[in-house]
Amino acid sequence: MEAAILLQQVANGLVIGSIYAMVALGLTLIFGILHIGNFAHGQLYMLGAFATYWLVSLWGWNIWSSMFVAMGLMALLGMVLERIAFRPVRSAPHINGLIVALGLFIALENIAFILWGGDERTLPSPYATKMITLLSISLTIQRLLVFAVSILLIFLLYLFIQKTKMGKAIRAVAQDPEVARLMGIPIHRVSSTVFAVSSALAAAAGAMVGPIFCVFPSMGLIPILKAFVVIVLGGMGSIPGAIFGGFILGVAESLGAGYISSEYKDAFAFAALILVLMVRPTGLFGKE
């Protein structure tokens, strides 16, 4: 019995962790390029979920095609935001970037509230209620899909970063923008690409959790906070850091709530972060 509970808790943690990882990946990519703590990222997650919701419920598309379209739309929005809001402040102090992101966060959330009201909507999905049980772990198929899809997307992103020319350029800029510019890498193209990719990831995360959780304007806050914890935990700008950080945080929370106290569930994430930073001031995978 105990073992079964433990397995179940770990599984819960991994599913949530995969969502954290998806959001955090985009965040860490953006930070690597622009050194901006992009709070607005959470709203792309929210808008991605809403886009999917409308495509499914209004036009009756199936969840997959809706998800891809939503990812495309959010990629565009991400590029637009980068162009009009973030590019102008890239040479300013980083804190300005943070305030800009906060401004966008507030604006986008309230726009969503004006357009669609505050009440929760459930995104219909054929996989939402079907349960499957393997070695005493029981999850809905949707949750398994969340996990699977995030692994897939993370893998694709990895290929993109490692193999493609643009991926190399992104790594170069993250290494040293000045040198990269001298080497003739188009910084602006790189940063807008990064925004597109990250926003698409966030949208995917939103679309995948829509059926499990609800879709509402303020749904972006908690994930973005946790994503910040994740990327700092893993080390700013570090892609493996974001991935492992996400899963570590998810499991830690789930075990903390399951075995210590659910009253302080949200405190564990932050306490864990502080402890890690005391030992490694630049996170698990961050370079000194």
Added chain:
Amino acid sequence: MKETSRKTSGVFWAILALLILLPFFLSKAYLHLAVIIGVHAILALSLGMVVGFVGQLSLCHAGFYGIGAYTSALLTFSHWPFWLALPAAGIISGLFGLLIGLPALKTRGIYFAITTLSFGVIMNIMLNNWVSLTNGPDGLSGLALPDPIPLWAKTSISFNTPRNYYFLVGVFLLFTIFVCRRLLDSRVGRAFRGVRDNEVLAECLGIRALRYKLTAFTIGAIFAGLAGSLYAHYLRYICPRDFSFAESFDLLVMVVVGGAQTILGPIVGALFILALPKFFGFEPVYGRVAFGIILVVVMIYMPRGIVGSFQKGFPSPKGGAHGPS
């Protein structure tokens, strides 16, 4: 610095006169707003010491604000006079500042920001869940007003009207400004700015960066605590919601939008942010959208904040408000 401070004093006195006249033709509701703005001006200034003076992006300031408020609330509940509880609040949250700053300041830049954010969230969860001490989310109700200050015979200054409280907060705001000003013009202040602008150079010139960061962080916490006490005994009710990390972000916005590296900046920021909703009273939700967009625009066109952008002659700062990265 010296002679510039003498020049500005004229301006300073003019504004002061304006502020003293203000409450005599403001309605009750706006006096209330003015008091709240005053408290937040103190808060923003104290955060400015951390963000503006030593360039450390702290996100747990509302936590210190809350600790100050709860300290003085609980002390007055156990029959301390307000005038003792007030400094006690400052000292206690100063201690917390020291305890949190010591480990947190080992990290840099965004790491420091998120570390402090974590501390802020944890402090808030404590306030919310430690029901036996803080009465949890319902907060502490029925706080005492500050005890009247006896003058002579029977007359005394009492603080039961918003106007009198306005002046009480005003005095503390002036005190805060005075301390900031004196700090900035001193050896300590120069060390602060040295650490902010180029930490490596500063250390090679014999400045103990960590010590001065910690000093600024602690002083900031102390003044946040005082502000918390003032707020608590004005509203006579406090609840954890007032001290959430969202409040920390609001304070940060005030500081940066106003102009982090100036003294006037955070005050103007507090005024700007808190007065803004008044201009969107007809449709608050649209007001929030406008607010968000205003933040973006100000940051793009006034990178040094509203006040900072009036100071000519500086090159646009590179490398980030949190030191060289």
Added chain:
Amino acid sequence: MALLELEEVSKFFGGLAAVSDLNFSLSDRKEILGLIGPNGAGKTTVFNLITGLLKPSRGKIRFQGSEIGGQKPYRLCEMGIGRTFQATSLFFEETILNNMLIARHSRMKSGIWGAVAIPPSTAREEREAVDQCLEILGKVGLVSKANALPHSLTNMEQRLLMIAMGLATQPSLLLLDEPSAGMRPAESSSLMNLVGQIREWGIKVILIEHDMKVVMNTCDRIVVLNFGRKIAEGTPEEIRAHPRVIEAYLGRRAGAAR
């Protein structure tokens, strides 16, 4: 007793050695020690080791007889080691005078209380500090610009200010990292006169310099580094004649486009 001694000092970054088994010392005689070598020879690394920005992987560094390897920079500054950087590094938001006053930090006492209450002692301290800073600025010829901002200075003047700030810390040993970088010959020679004066004030100087002519004319003694190792040490004449220097250093310089 030697003022500064390096004994078998090595510094490794990951695998490769930036400095290995370096030995040299600085006596109490008034002198300017030149530290030369081709790019990437590890000259600046040596400075960073001496000023505590880096911790030596092996070996001992002694200053006035006491071990200082891995001490914090501010401690070393208080002990009397001043330095300038190769890249222009100033507090660009501050006036020249404030830059000097910040550099003066370690020689002043007043703390929070002094700052807020300004007791007479603090006021006096401030006055004295300002006077001394202006005096130093006078020596380097920047006193007229005391209230200007650094970015209004020429490259030459900025470099002078860096040296002035180094002097403001009241060092007994001053490390100058390519002070004449990017200067015209006339400027650099006048700069070297200043360095000469600094020696006369009884401050030892270690000088990193690319321009051979300058080095030969200024320095009393020269240490030549190549790939982190000392390949020669001696008076300018000896160095000029030293075969390995000619081969390793001069040969390269001839090759290098300058």
Added chain:
Amino acid sequence: MSKAKQTCFYFCWAFFFGLICSPADLLAQTSAGKGIKFGVSATLTGPASYLGWHDKNGTTLAAEEINERGGINLKGEKHKLELEFFDNETKPAKAVEGMRMFADKGTHVCAGPQLTPLVYAVMKFNEELKVLFGSYNTTPEVYEQGNKLILSATMNQKWSIGLAAYTAAKVLNLKKAALLVDTTGYGRAVEKHFTMNFKKFGGEVIDVEWYELKSTDFYPQLTRLKAKNPETLMFGGMSAEAVILIRQSREILGKKVLLIGSDYFKMEQLKKAGLEVSENTMIPLSGFHIIDSPARQSFYKKFQDRFGAEAETYGACAHDEVLWISRAMEIAGTNKDAFKIRDAADQAMRELEAQGLLIGGAHGGFLPNGQAKKYYIGTNILRGGKLERLKMITDLKEIGLE
């Protein structure tokens, strides 16, 4: 430098000036014109903006309802009712500012604030400002502060949670209960009252799990609960989480466990979660949903047509507050003397109930502490896709509670 400071100074001055001039209501003034002002202090922005939206719409419909009937009749002459909204941003200090704002403008009646912290904050000031306000806050403690100018337009948790505990223990004979509540004041009160009463009726609470507001994943808590296999699970949270709570509980705990919704759960949310999923869920419902009066239907329909969303309990109670206090003004014959209006409130509520105009929770006159003497409140269980009435009371004594 000094010139820059000069400009700064002008900037500030201009700002003060703007602050002073631009909002017309700055200088103290009494309400001019023949319309009667009625304040609404709502959380239009901030974390609880969702509630504020419902308050705004509910009160708007109430005002229209009154004005359609020709407005308010004060001493023979009719006045239109004009709502003035104040956004309290879900902040206590703002809520107090709102009260002062109303008082400055000579508005001495208002609906809201509703959230517990905000109510506590304004209760320090509303008596000295002479502002009577209605609140649909369900925390009993709020009304036990002895404030003379607060009216409760809904039942409180003593009733709903008490009845839920009674039904679970006595009607359905369940002995082992668990709770999953949020860490807000509301959730904590649910925890307190349910545990207290469930014990009293002979059951035991075997586990309590918590979650932060706005949480969306309850698997860890539910997995932990599962290990202790309870017979029933009581929720204490806002309607926001209702759907996910029900679904995830079913996913982890299975179909047999009886779920008990907090008093904000409604049929709509059970539908959203899916009827087969919500099967065997019990919800305590207040008057709004029990007495399907014409008034309720028309309100419901209007709300749907005008605002394109389901009416929630919040909006209905806010609607009642406006109706109730307006009628009290008519009886007292004044819109200034808050205490007179308050004394008329008892009779006002009886009349409204007789006319069947109330659609929120409160009915039948009220006690000295500002709470209704009588509620229609029942517990209903979802069986075979339909809500079945389990127990219905109009007085706590019926189930042996005070």
